[in-house]
Amino acid sequence: MADADGPSTKPPVENVEEEVLTKPEDSQTDDFDIKSHTFEIPNKKISLPTDVPAWEKSEAYRDLVGFICAISEAVKSKKIRDNYPISETITRLVGLLDTMSQWVEEIPPIDQPQRFGNKAFKDFYDRLKDKSETLLKGVLDEKLHAAVPEIAVYLQEGIGNDTRIDYGTGHELSFVAFLCCLFKIGALQEEDAVAVALQVFQRYLVLVRKLQQIYRMEPAGSQGVWSLDDHQFIPFIWGSSQLLGHKRILPKSFVNPDIYQNFDKDYMFLGCIKYIDSVKTGPFAEHSNQLWNISGVKEWQKVNSGLIKMYKAEVLAKFPVVQHFLFGSLLPLVPANVT
Template identity: 65%
Template sequence: MAAENTESIPREEETQFDIESHEFLIPKKEVGPPPEIIPKWEKSQAYQDLVGFILAMNNAVKGKKISADSTMSPTVTQLIKLLETLDSWIAEFPPIDQPQRFGNAAFRDWFNKLQQNAKQLIEDMLEDKYKKSSEEISVYLVESFGNQTRIDYGTGHEMAFAAFLFCFYKIGVLTESDAEAVVLKVFNRYLHLVRNLQQTYRMEPAGSQGVWALDDHQFLPFIWGSSQLIGHPRIHPKSFVKPDIYETFAKDFMFLSCIKYINQVKTGPFAEHSNQLWNISGVPNWDKVNSGLVKMYKAEVLAKFPVIQHFMFGSLLTMHPAT
């Protein structure tokens, strides 16, 4: 296992990233059998960078509401605009009449448009000197919304979006001061988009859903959302299952937004359809919930071969040993 990761995102003065001389690559999968690829992955620079990014974002939103006045840099604004554009495309490809209940084939048409336009969308939001990165970064964007063949979506796709955001830090167009807005504005907008995709096209959960699953599709909003709730005077872990709490506060806290969404799409007692979350409601405080979820993410997402076998490695997120 790699050394303990610290909260870190590339700082402008530390990155020393030379955009002019850097050779970008089209990301590809790292082929290898399960017993070998996971230890190699856990010792890689990509693993260290992604975990460091997740922890840095986690720290940036501690005790912060979604409605907080965050610094809205041009890149943050452009990222939100990009997600709004993708959301608007859903209306162009309404679900088709088909015999099976799940996996509506119209998703493939939406996805085709994403594939065809991803590179240009990223080029359009970057200054000229950064445009050469668009081909590499666009791969992570395309990977962020589900599988075109299986019409499913899961934590591996969500992880690809985290990688997509990290790439903008790596090349220097996002900076440390953007962290709060990257989670509360950009990632939250992404969350609304993927929920729209899931509901419109009846997307199936990707991969096997064991007893560890928080919900069918997401994980990161529970980590960052629990950080938002640290120190909240009224909302405690035991109260997030109460309808008056998640209905009232869902707009300001991602964790509660997830609970509200789960209750909209699932029926029956919460303790039965979301047992792991029900167990979390028994944890005494949000600090413990947050640290526990980080450990769970490392064990149940980042250390799982079905997730890592699909992850793409390029020049910005590499399988080289961490330095």
């Protein structure tokens, strides 16, 4: 582990450049008319590696990247426990995730020979599939219920795979798609941008970590010590934005236990580091080499923009990850309009 000031020298994260971020309102669909819109159940459309370029030029890709960047901009220099608008819909979404967390208590892991992939997760997943539409109807105004069958699929996909009993950045992307769709249909508004990350997504992280631990879920598509994290990526993007301009917590500081143990409740990035430290053993530089490298970057702005570029290259451009993504009417695999 590093000393109190963090590591002294190490290679910087690659391709760290300034990234022009969009505004939160740019991720919303203008003049969305739910009465005239034809919803569809999302389905798989990326079957071969040669399909990836079409995905990278699609409306779905543009909207998801725009959404991620918009939320990153919205949470800039904000703490989880700061004051910001929390709408009734945000409160209901957190309640939905609380309900799902309670299910874990009601569906305990079973005794089985293999150490990983507890089959009780299949029962959890079946319950979510059975109840997700009802839960979402309890969150959304009745006028938005026509969208529920489509967006419920992203909620289901967002917690892991019930066959492989694994979880990774592809599942995380599905939950981000779920949140993006809520903005697109008008269930969430521009003023919800901060809370959707620091309340809803933060609660989602607590849930999926609980699922990983209780049901011993395998990392999906992990690259071992060379990956950013076994399971997550988005909280490092949004979490690094939270730390922009912080006078005390610099990138070199986040590997210091005194920092992540004392500031994890206010900063998503530090919460991730604390969680990693709790589930992995050995020197941080060995089990989380990419994060160790990132702590050598001087400024959080460089970390944030570099992580966005890394996410595009190491998650969104990887066929093993995006082959599982599902496309519907709200996030279609059609060419994006070029303006």
